[in-house]
Amino acid sequence: MIRRPPRSTLFPSRRSSDLEPWAKVGEFADNLVAELQRETIVGHKLFGKEVVALAQRIDSDEVLYRLSDGSGVAVVHLTWIGEPEQSSEWPDTKIFPSLESWVQQGMMVDHREYIGAV
Numbered sequence: 001m002i003r004r005p006p007r008s009t010l011f012p013s014r015r016s017s018d019l020e021p022w023a024k025v026g027e028f029a030d031n032l033v034a035e036l037q038r039e040t041i042v043g044h045k046l047f048g049k050e051v052v053a054l055a056q057r058i059d060s061d062e063v064l065y066r067l068s069d070g071s072g073v074a075v076v077h078l079t080w081i082g083e084p085e086q087s088s089e090w091p092d093t094k095i096f097p098s099l100e101s102w103v104q105q106g107m108m109v110d111h112r113e114y115i116g117a118v
Helices: 026-039 099-115
Strands: 022-024 051-057 062-067 073-077 092-096
Touching: 022 099, 026 051, 026 062, 062 099, 073 099, 092 099
Parallel strands: none
Antiparallel strands: 022 051, 051 062, 062 073, 073 092
């Protein structure tokens, strides 16, 4: 069973909770976890790790996952092939040490680029 965190723990503040191009995943969280599990192979950063899908970009195939062991969050560019990748380099994954660091170094940067403020 995949547990979803309470709404208040998804993002550190209301101000940053829904900045485009990121949106909370809602009812499709389990599908996003299942696709990640299908795509990863031995040697991938997230192979065999328990994760919870938190958010998804509306303009790409990137998904934000919380690592259940508390070691941070990961942004993963899913390939949607529905089967294991041929290389442990895919799906492309960037790990952040905390949700707060992702908000500052990931989501805020993505938002500025998305609205053309960079």
